[in-house]
Amino acid sequence: EVQLVESGGGLVQPGGSLRLSCAASGFTFSVYGMSWVRQAPGKGPEWVSTISTGGGITNYADSVKGRFTISRDNVKRALYLQMNSLKPEDTAVYYCATGGGTDKYTPPISSRGTQVTVSS
Numbered sequence: 001e002v003q004l005v006e007s008g009g010g011l012v013q014p015g016g017s018l019r020l021s022c023a024a025s026g027f028t029f030s031v032y033g034m035s036w037v038r039q040a041p042g043k044g045p046e047w048v049s050t051i052s053t054g055g056g057i058t059n060y061a062d063s064v065k066g067r068f069t070i071s072r073d074n075v076k077r078a079l080y081l082q083m084n085s086l087k088p089e090d091t092a093v094y095y096c097a098t099g100g101g102t103d104k105y106t107p108p109i110s111s112r113g114t115q116v117t118v119s120s
Contacts, residue, residue, distance in 0.1 A: 002026045002110065004096050009114030016086050020114060022079040022096030030074040033100040035107045036081045038092035038116075045109055047101035048094070049081065061103060064090075086118045 008020040020036070036048040049060045049070040058070050069082040079096050093115050097107035 002098070004098075004111040006094060006096055006111060006114040009094060009116045011117045011119065012086055013120050014087060014118055016118070017082070017084045018086065018116060020081040020083065020094055020116070022111075024077045024079065024096075027098070029077040032098045034070075034072060034079045035097045035099060035101045036068075036070060036079075037095045037097050037101065037106055037109055038090075039095070039109075039113075040089075040092040045095075045106045046092075047103065047106040050100040050102075051079070059100075059102070083116070086116075088118045090116060091118050092116060 003025045005023045012018055031053055033052050035050040037045050038048050039045045048064055051058050051070045051072050055072050067085045071080045093113040095109045095111055095113040099107045101107045
């Protein structure tokens with residue numbers, strides 16, 4: 001059974017930083033591209049970032065480019081999202097997802113996510 005468990009969310013002031021983690025189990029993590037997806041209150045899911053199987057290729061939504069960094073550790077079966085210079089509009093539940101995404105395609109969500117709230 002595929003399991004993805006996110007952690008690291010919380011309340012942070014504008015301009016602050018958070019590092020999200022996703023622990024994967026139940027599938028061969030190293031052969032899947034992985035993505036972060038977020039869903040803000042009252043809005044649909046939004047693709048945030050994708051990383052290739054080996055970690056050498058990354059892509060970001062324009063809204064987070066230059067502020068967020070996706071990474072992975074295939075030995076630990078973990079996915080990460082370093083978020084810097086956070087803005088109130090980054091407030092959302094953040095999910096990790098298997099597969100890649102783009103600004104025109106958001107991978108389906110199958111986990112509980114972690115809440116990120118950016119507020120003063």
